[in-house]
Amino acid sequence: MQVKKLVRTLLLLLLVSPIAIFAQHGNEEHSSGNHEVKTEELSEADVKAAKRKAYIKHHLQDSYDFAIWHAKGIEFPLPVILFDEGLHIFSSSKFHHGESVAESKGNFYKIFHGKIYKTDAEGTIAMDDHHHPTNAKPLDFSITKNVFTIMLMSILIFFLFSRFAKSYKTSLVPSKGGKFLEPLIIFVRDEIAIPNIGEKHYKKYMSYLLTVFFFIWFLNLAGMTPLGIGVTNNIAVTFALALITFLITQLTSKKAYWGHIFWMPGVPVPMKFILAPIELLGVIIKPFALMIRLYANMTAGHIVIMSLIGLLYVFTNWFAKGAFLGLTLFLSIIELLVAFLQAYIFTMLTALYFGGAVAEHDDH
């Protein structure tokens, strides 16, 4: 009973904690905001709004440091790995949070809007007409905050499930943690894999479906923490996942799958010619939709919650503050659901595409 209470309290703290961090940030901007009012001649409110917008954007963005509490400066640097006429590996602390130019093997680099650019020793960033830097970008394989989070969550997932798998060696009845994980695994098998792929072929896809389900779900949940490690709201991540789904679909597809695309059975011949390019386009669009759906949902969720928290500091009226606090809590709970739902949808659609790839006869 006490454990339950503790878990509930922690969950509540977790949901409220972004507000606390914002509060810290809000105080900080108060002190530094005054300087900018003088130089840029903007009203204080405008500066605040701009700062908030920047903060939200920053929160969603990848970063070269791992910030546990950004405002308090509790963070640790991560390794930067660049390919630029040779391998450059150095700690991200060299950038001093993007404020200074980092030197490595005679080359100079500077972070501008979250990206590393090659510069001269002074760190000059040349701009084109559209305010885009024209400096060269080195090939960046740094262990960023997101990469680090993926590593951590992968280790966590592996540790969790391999331990759970081991518990089966002693007894076929799931152990404590397994009682929670096993129904999810059976859910993926019975509700996602078997209905969409079919009894005959589902087994070979189970590993991928389970991995993708738990990977997305765990990373979505990690994104709910106030650490700003929303990995799944990054298009590169969802692109990689969708690409793997796409490749597996094409590599395991049967003859009937291509038959369906190029020579749709059961329609008149002229229609077959019309449908072929549409279907062919569909092959690309399907994984593209997977990629965008996950990315957009997670990004939107984060922006909405962060904006609502931001509104808490905009309004001075206590009734409004209370209302927005309630709304934030409500949406946070919705986001917990969405975290699961998006993992489910991604896995479900992946299974659906696999099912199409291995469908054998034209029973439409």
Place this chain on the structure above:
Amino acid sequence: METLLNDFSVGLFFWQTILFVVLLFLLRKFAWKPILNAVNEREDSIQEALDSAKEAKLEMAKLKSNNEDLLNEARAERDAMLKEARTMKDSIVSEAKVSANEEADKIVAAARESIQHEKMAAITELKNQVAGLSIEIAERILKDELSSADKQKAIIDNVVKDINLN
């Protein structure tokens, strides 16, 4: 779209792909296969247990009906035996009755015969005694009749008179 492409990080994509594929293969070997196998095994064993329970139930029902049959048979046999015993008793009793009657009749007949015998013997004896007494009386009468010559002469006269007529 432009910012989306601009935000696209090749490094993140690279690491994500590598890490995900590694995770996929590790999990496949160390987690999903053992877990799914165990789950399947358990489901099979549950199915097996259910099937065998069903079978046992059927077996039980069969045994029960067998028992019922046996019991019925035994009951019928008992009834038959009782019935037989009863009829046997009845027949024995009636037979005994018949034989007793016969015996009694026989005894009665024998008694009657012996009574007849005794009666006949008594009659014969009585006859003999009566005959003896008659002779004695006749002797005395004769002695008395023949005691004088006159009398003897009267008799002879009488007899001779009868003979003359003839």
